[in-house]
Amino acid sequence: MVVLTRVVAQGTFDILHPGHLHYLREAASFGSELHVIVARRENITHKDPPIVPDRQRQAMVEALDPVDEARLGHTEDIFVPIERIDPDVIVLGHDQHHDEAAIADALAIRGIDCTVERASALESTDDERLLSTGQIIDRILEQRC
Ligand SMILES: Cc1cc2nc3c(=O)[nH]c(=O)nc-3n(C[C@H](O)[C@H](O)[C@H](O)COP(=O)(O)O)c2cc1C
Ligand SMILES: Nc1ncnc2c1ncn2[C@@H]1O[C@H](COP(=O)(O)OP(=O)(O)OP(=O)(O)O)[C@@H](O)[C@H]1O
Numbered sequence: 001m002v003v004l005t006r007v008v009a010q011g012t013f014d015i016l017h018p019g020h021l022h023y024l025r026e027a028a029s030f031g032s033e034l035h036v037i038v039a040r041r042e043n044i045t046h047k048d049p050p051i052v053p054d055r056q057r058q059a060m061v062e063a064l065d066p067v068d069e070a071r072l073g074h075t076e077d078i079f080v081p082i083e084r085i086d087p088d089v090i091v092l093g094h095d096q097h098h099d100e101a102a103i104a105d106a107l108a109i110r111g112i113d114c115t116v117e118r119a120s121a122l123e124s125t126d127d128e129r130l131l132s133t134g135q136i137i138d139r140i141l142e143q144r145c
Contacts (some may be wrong), residue, residue, distance in 0.1 A: 005031030008087040009119075010073070011096070012039045013061045013131070014050035019131040021064065022122035028066035028116060030117060035085045036061050043073065051137070053127040066081035087114050094121035102110055 009027035013020055013036075028034040038058045041049050050057060054072050062070035074080035082090070090107075092098055100116045107114050122131055130136045 002032075004033055005089065006033045006035060006085060006087045007031035007083065008035050008037060008085055008090045009093070010037040010039065012044055012047075012050050012091055012092075013057050014052050014133045015136045016064075017131055017133065017136060018129055019122045020061075021066070023091075023093050023119050024061075024066040026063055030089045030091055033068045034066055035087065036067050037073045037078075037081050038070055040073050040075055042075065043078075069099045079112075080094065082107070082112060082114075083110065086105055086112065089115050089117060091117045091119050094119050103112075 007027055007030045009024055011020070013021070023089060024036065038054070038061055040054055044050060052060075058072050061067055071081060092100065092103070094138050100111065100118060102114045107116070124131045130139060
């Protein structure tokens with residue numbers, strides 16, 4: 001019998017880059033199905049809002065090879081999609097501003113049996129890759145303005 005292990009990853013995914021692929025491939029390695037929650041613009045208050053519209057960010061993430069399904073997150077309650085997906089593992093990004101223990105407590109309160117992991121960072125070596133949306137936008141501003 002095949003046991004499906006559902007994994008959740010999440011983020012803004014404004015302008016896609018190799019760091020996103022690294023994160024999503026690592027998240028996918030924790031199970032058999034990767035579900036991605038794409039943050040809604042109105043919920044992105046911890047940094048500049050995304051340039052790319054919500055639906056376009058969701059469509060681009062869903063097209064990536066490691067991703068089985070991508071959805072826009074809930075407008076108010078971040079646990080609504082979690083309750084619908086019912087994941088076995090949530091993988092936080094290396095720099096995501098969420099505390100594993102706090103997420104784990106919130107899952108336990110809701111009776112959701114799911115572990116919380118933290119992905120690693122794809123660090124820039126000496127090559128030319130741009131490994132954050134911020135870097136890409138800075139490069140555009142430098143070279144196009
Ligand atoms: C478990 C979990 C569930 C989330 N659910 C939602 C959601 O339903 N709606 C949403 O807009 N953002 C959701 N988010 C994304 C957060 O709103 C936040 O923007 C994101 O984690 C920050 O990622 P980034 O700074 O790496 O882009 C969720 C995050 C986590 C960790
Ligand atoms: N270089 C990277 N290595 C590993 N994971 C990354 C990297 N860049 C982004 N991620 C992960 O991808 C997810 C989405 O991140 P996000 O969409 O905020 O991209 P970002 O490039 O970090 O954006 P910004 O530069 O605006 O912070 C997060 O979980 C984040 O940790």
